[in-house]
Amino acid sequence: MKLSRRGWLKNAGIACFGATAGGMATSLCSASTTPSAGAPPLPWPYVKLDPDAVAAAAYEMHYKAGCCYAVSGSIIGELARKIGAPYTSWPTALMTYGGAGVAGVGSLCGGLNAAAMVTFMVAGSSEKEKQGKASEITRDIFNWYAQTPLPSFRPAQPKFENVQIVSRTNLCHISVTKWCKASKCKISSKEREERCACLSGSVAKHTVELLNAHLVGEFKPAHPLSVETQSCRKCHDKGSVLENARAQQDCGVCHFTNSSHPKL
Amino acid sequence: MKLSRRGWLKNAGIACFGATAGGMATSLCSASTTPSAGAPPLPWPYVKLDPDAVAAAAYEMHYKAGCCYAVSGSIIGELARKIGAPYTSWPTALMTYGGAGVAGVGSLCGGLNAAAMVTFMVAGSSEKEKQGKASEITRDIFNWYAQTPLPSFRPAQPKFENVQIVSRTNLCHISVTKWCKASKCKISSKEREERCACLSGSVAKHTVELLNAHLVGEFKPAHPLSVETQSCRKCHDKGSVLENARAQQDCGVCHFTNSSHPKL
Structure with missing residues (x-):
C-alpha cells in the first residue's frame, strides 16, 4: 500500500529530473495537459x-490557524512524518479556508470538513466502492459529532475547564451558540477559543480511531440517525412519496422548533 | 507571482534529483519531518x-463525480493547463468528498466548499492580510449564491430546461428541496442532476469572475448580508449585548419560520 518517494515522483511526471541538470529541467519537462496527472x-x-x-x-495547531487547518494538519502531519511523500507535499495552510464554518460564515464545522477530506484522502478514490466506504466513515463521524457530549478531548494543560454540549448538528454556528448558552461565555471569548481547540482535538482523535479501524477492516458504523429523523426520511427521502429532501442528518435540530411541521 | 517549476521543486526539497541518477534518489532525499515542507x-x-x-x-465534470469535484477540478484543471506545477500534482479526485453537502449529508453545498478552497489556494496564505482577502471573496461568493436566481449557467446542449430558485442558503439540502418544490421534480431525478450540474457551472463561472477581478486588484464585495440579517447581528454578533452567534449568512431562511423568535 505504501507508495515510495520514487514511485510518486514517477507518477508525478517529474522523475525526468533524475537524468538532467537542474537548470535544464524546466525546458525538458513539459507541463502535463491532464489535470492531476502528476x-x-x-x-x-x-x-x-x-x-x-x-x-x-490538533489542539496546538488550532491556536495557529483554526479548526479545519488543525484537524487536517495534525493527521496529515503525522502521516508525513511516518510515510513521507506524498504527504510532505501537501499544502497544510490550504485548509485554513474552512475555519469557523468556512471563512467565518458559520456553516459546516471546519473540523468535520477536514475530517471528511482526510477520510477521502486515505479511504476514498475514483472507484464507487471506495467512495462509498469513505462516505460511510464520514457520515459516522458527522453523526458522532452531533450525538456526543463534546469536547471530549482534554489537553495536558487546559487554559480553561470546559462545558460539554450535544450539538445535534454539523454546523458551526449552531454548535458555537449552544456552547455559549451552556457556558455563559461569549463567542469572541478566550474560553470559546479553548473550547473549539479542544473540539478540534476531539474530532482529530475520533477520526484517527475510525481510520485505524478501517485500516484493519474493523470499521463499523456506530452512530445511526435518530428514530425521529428516520421517520422524516420515510416521506422525504429517495423512494418515498415526496422524495424531496437529501439530508443524512438530524432534522429536528432546525425543524419543528415550534411544534408544527415547518414551511420552507 | 508565477512560481516556476524549478522554484517549486526547490521549495519541495526534491531538486536534489537534478544531480542524481533516478535509482539513487530515494536514498539521497530524506523525507522531511516538517509537514508540508515540500x-x-x-x-x-x-x-x-x-x-x-x-x-x-464544471458542467461536464459534475456528471463524473459531483459538485465539489467539478467546481474545484474545472478551475484547477485550467490552471494546470496554463501554468503547470504545482497544479499538475493536485489530486483532483480528492474533492469528490464534498459532493451533495459532504458525503451525501446535505450540509454545505459542495460547489461552494470547492469555491472557498480554490479561492484560498490562489488568494490566501498563512498571512493574516491574505487570509482576510480570501475570506472576503469567499463570503461574497456565498452571499451571491444565496441571493441570486440559480442556476444561471446554461450548457450548449442542456439535457433538460431548468427552473431557477433563490436558495437563501449555502446548504445543499435546503437548496435542493426548494428546487424540487419549484420544479416538481424528485431529488433522485435526472432533472435534479442536470440542475446541480448547471449549478456547478454557475458557481465555477462566478468564482473565476471574482478571481479574475482579484488578480488585477479590482475585486469589490457586491453581495452584502440583508438588512434583516444585519439587524439580527446587532444583538448576537461580536461586540453586541448577547454576543452569542457567529454566522455571516441569512438568518431568516431557517429562523422565524413561524413568525416567532426561535428557541435553539
Whole structure:
C-alpha cells in the first residue's frame, strides 16, 4: 500500500529530473495537459496513528490557524512524518479556508470538513466502492459529532475547564451558540477559543480511531440517525412519496422548533 | 507571482534529483519531518481564466463525480493547463468528498466548499492580510449564491430546461428541496442532476469572475448580508449585548419560520 518517494515522483511526471541538470529541467519537462496527472492516485497510504498524539497536535495547531487547518494538519502531519511523500507535499495552510464554518460564515464545522477530506484522502478514490466506504466513515463521524457530549478531548494543560454540549448538528454556528448558552461565555471569548481547540482535538482523535479501524477492516458504523429523523426520511427521502429532501442528518435540530411541521 | 517549476521543486526539497541518477534518489532525499515542507507556499500562481470555458468544464465534470469535484477540478484543471506545477500534482479526485453537502449529508453545498478552497489556494496564505482577502471573496461568493436566481449557467446542449430558485442558503439540502418544490421534480431525478450540474457551472463561472477581478486588484464585495440579517447581528454578533452567534449568512431562511423568535 505504501507508495515510495520514487514511485510518486514517477507518477508525478517529474522523475525526468533524475537524468538532467537542474537548470535544464524546466525546458525538458513539459507541463502535463491532464489535470492531476502528476498526483498519486487515491487512496493515499495510511498507517496506524496514535489518536492521543494527533489530538494533542490538533489542539496546538488550532491556536495557529483554526479548526479545519488543525484537524487536517495534525493527521496529515503525522502521516508525513511516518510515510513521507506524498504527504510532505501537501499544502497544510490550504485548509485554513474552512475555519469557523468556512471563512467565518458559520456553516459546516471546519473540523468535520477536514475530517471528511482526510477520510477521502486515505479511504476514498475514483472507484464507487471506495467512495462509498469513505462516505460511510464520514457520515459516522458527522453523526458522532452531533450525538456526543463534546469536547471530549482534554489537553495536558487546559487554559480553561470546559462545558460539554450535544450539538445535534454539523454546523458551526449552531454548535458555537449552544456552547455559549451552556457556558455563559461569549463567542469572541478566550474560553470559546479553548473550547473549539479542544473540539478540534476531539474530532482529530475520533477520526484517527475510525481510520485505524478501517485500516484493519474493523470499521463499523456506530452512530445511526435518530428514530425521529428516520421517520422524516420515510416521506422525504429517495423512494418515498415526496422524495424531496437529501439530508443524512438530524432534522429536528432546525425543524419543528415550534411544534408544527415547518414551511420552507 | 508565477512560481516556476524549478522554484517549486526547490521549495519541495526534491531538486536534489537534478544531480542524481533516478535509482539513487530515494536514498539521497530524506523525507522531511516538517509537514508540508515540500509544498509551494500559498498563494499559488493565478492567471486570468475564461469563465465560460471553466463553467462548461464544471458542467461536464459534475456528471463524473459531483459538485465539489467539478467546481474545484474545472478551475484547477485550467490552471494546470496554463501554468503547470504545482497544479499538475493536485489530486483532483480528492474533492469528490464534498459532493451533495459532504458525503451525501446535505450540509454545505459542495460547489461552494470547492469555491472557498480554490479561492484560498490562489488568494490566501498563512498571512493574516491574505487570509482576510480570501475570506472576503469567499463570503461574497456565498452571499451571491444565496441571493441570486440559480442556476444561471446554461450548457450548449442542456439535457433538460431548468427552473431557477433563490436558495437563501449555502446548504445543499435546503437548496435542493426548494428546487424540487419549484420544479416538481424528485431529488433522485435526472432533472435534479442536470440542475446541480448547471449549478456547478454557475458557481465555477462566478468564482473565476471574482478571481479574475482579484488578480488585477479590482475585486469589490457586491453581495452584502440583508438588512434583516444585519439587524439580527446587532444583538448576537461580536461586540453586541448577547454576543452569542457567529454566522455571516441569512438568518431568516431557517429562523422565524413561524413568525416567532426561535428557541435553539
